[in-house]
Amino acid sequence: MELTITRPDDWHLHLRDGHLLQAVVSHSANHFGRGIVMPNLKPPITTTSAAVAYRETILKAVPASSDFTPLMTLYLTDTTTPQEIKLARKSGVIFAVKLYPAGATTNSQDGVTDLFGKCLPVLEEMVEQNMPLLVHGEVTDPSVDVFDREKVFIDTVLQPLIQRLPQLKVVMEHITTMDAARFVESCKEGTVAATVTPQHLVLNRNALFQGGLQPHNYCLPILKREIHRQAIVSSVTSGNKRFFLGTDSAPHERRGKECSCGCAGIYNAPVALSLYAKVFEEAGALDKLEAFTSFNGPDFYGLPRNKSKIKLTKNLWRVPESFAFSLGEIIPMFAGETLEWQASFI
Ligand SMILES: NC(=O)N[C@@H](CC(=O)O)C(=O)O
Ligand SMILES: [Zn+2]
Numbered sequence: 001m002e003l004t005i006t007r008p009d010d011w012h013l014h015l016r017d018g019h020l021l022q023a024v025v026s027h028s029a030n031h032f033g034r035g036i037v038m039p040n041l042k043p044p045i046t047t048t049s050a051a052v053a054y055r056e057t058i059l060k061a062v063p064a065s066s067d068f069t070p071l072m073t074l075y076l077t078d079t080t081t082p083q084e085i086k087l088a089r090k091s092g093v094i095f096a097v098k099l100y101p102a103g104a105t106t107n108s109q110d111g112v113t114d115l116f117g118k119c120l121p122v123l124e125e126m127v128e129q130n131m132p133l134l135v136h137g138e139v140t141d142p143s144v145d146v147f148d149r150e151k152v153f154i155d156t157v158l159q160p161l162i163q164r165l166p167q168l169k170v171v172m173e174h175i176t177t178m179d180a181a182r183f184v185e186s187c188k189e190g191t192v193a194a195t196v197t198p199q200h201l202v203l204n205r206n207a208l209f210q211g212g213l214q215p216h217n218y219c220l221p222i223l224k225r226e227i228h229r230q231a232i233v234s235s236v237t238s239g240n241k242r243f244f245l246g247t248d249s250a251p252h253e254r255r256g257k258e259c260s261c262g263c264a265g266i267y268n269a270p271v272a273l274s275l276y277a278k279v280f281e282e283a284g285a286l287d288k289l290e291a292f293t294s295f296n297g298p299d300f301y302g303l304p305r306n307k308s309k310i311k312l313t314k315n316l317w318r319v320p321e322s323f324a325f326s327l328g329e330i331i332p333m334f335a336g337e338t339l340e341w342q343a344s345f346i
């Protein structure tokens, strides 16, 4: 079996910098037309000038054979100014602002401590500039169970935010629960949307402990119960325009994952399209795959859809065990396993 679809984009991607960037960028550039690049570097990308410089670095690392376009984001902090949002919009290369609640995930220590207390003027300016807010939707209160953090975030931050600023464009990134899927479905189309990762469509939380601790399945928000996975699959495969592809591909050097305090993030760029295709096929919804991978995202962001195509072929292939690079190696999701769908340029 073979499918030809409009070239997809990745609306949530970590490309890192330095040697790691060099090692991973081609895996995204080989399949995707554009990527919304996350700003959680060390130090984070908090200014327009840093984002412009980071974009140049990425473009230099993209293989010459690819016209992959990085779409940049700004990392929101307690001290981001409305002026910075104006500058970001004027730059023409920054497409969104990213909210990391301080302490919620990898490199989020400089994130926001009090969204309503510290960031309202910035959020109001974002409405003016039609600049979307991308949210890592988890509260960080240590008394809230890690499996409930997304739902509590919706109730205590997202819902009030949308009520207060109904015109703000918001993307709830990497949704993991039935609650998030239902919430996004209840919001106004074109104003609130969600990205969905391959791992939250194909794995449930058992995958963290299958045969022993599985650090390469550890990401945030953490994998949830099977009922949540099923709810997300049905929302995504229903063809609802509010959901689109965002891999959250988040490479870490192997030693950073396989240690006594391993970091969160799954490197899925090499397998993402293969897994999305599998999910839609199993749901009997291959006819809806292209909208999810290639139409809903650009339509939400007000960007043109890609013109070129890619081919998805049902062809068994083996995921490499690892990708070696100058500082070590990166273990991809489903390392060493056999997958069914293979993506290629036309
Ligand atoms: N998803 C993750 O588990 N990790 C991401 C950060 C993020 O997207 O939350 C990373 O940067 O490694
Ligand atoms: Zn996140």
Ligand SMILES: [Zn+2]
Residues within 6 Å of the ligand: 012, 013, 014, 038, 248, 249, 250
């Ligand atoms: Zn991410």
